[in-house]
Amino acid sequence: MSPPWYDRFVGVRETSTAGAPREILVIDDQPEARELIGLSLQRMGWVVHLAANAADAMEIMRTSHGSMGLALVDVVMPDMDGMSLARRLRAAHPRLGIILVSGKLNDESRWIVSEEGFRFLPKPFKLRQLGDMVASVLGDLDSSVSP
Numbered sequence: 001m002s003p004p005w006y007d008r009f010v011g012v013r014e015t016s017t018a019g020a021p022r023e024i025l026v027i028d029d030q031p032e033a034r035e036l037i038g039l040s041l042q043r044m045g046w047v048v049h050l051a052a053n054a055a056d057a058m059e060i061m062r063t064s065h066g067s068m069g070l071a072l073v074d075v076v077m078p079d080m081d082g083m084s085l086a087r088r089l090r091a092a093h094p095r096l097g098i099i100l101v102s103g104k105l106n107d108e109s110r111w112i113v114s115e116e117g118f119r120f121l122p123k124p125f126k127l128r129q130l131g132d133m134v135a136s137v138l139g140d141l142d143s144s145v146s147p
Contacts, residue, residue: 022138023047023067027057027085028074028101037072037101037130044131046138054080054088061093068096069138072121075102086118097137101125 024046028034038048051057061068071089075082086098100113103123113120121133
């Protein structure tokens, strides 16, 4: 649990763990981005798992026993592009929410992401945007970042 001043300082509320699967898998080959996103989501109250590549992500999902509710997938990675990984994750785990994250998609690419049923979060993003999107995908609108 965060100290009482944390919510006012960072502008987030912690979340409860009741309900549907709430664990989040963050997949990003950039260690700094992966760690920062993971830490931010943990401070919002979610359980976070980190993967540096597609192989790690698939192994974590294989052993998660249905506890993952969401995967945040970086689009540009060296071993497999994020779109291909998102498709594999969805095929293996149809109930998994998926958010693709990138600073390099053009409007046509974003349309393709949307047409495939994925959500998209452009980099750079604000903590509020991350929290709100994660909360909406997990169906926990009450846990989004405070106004």
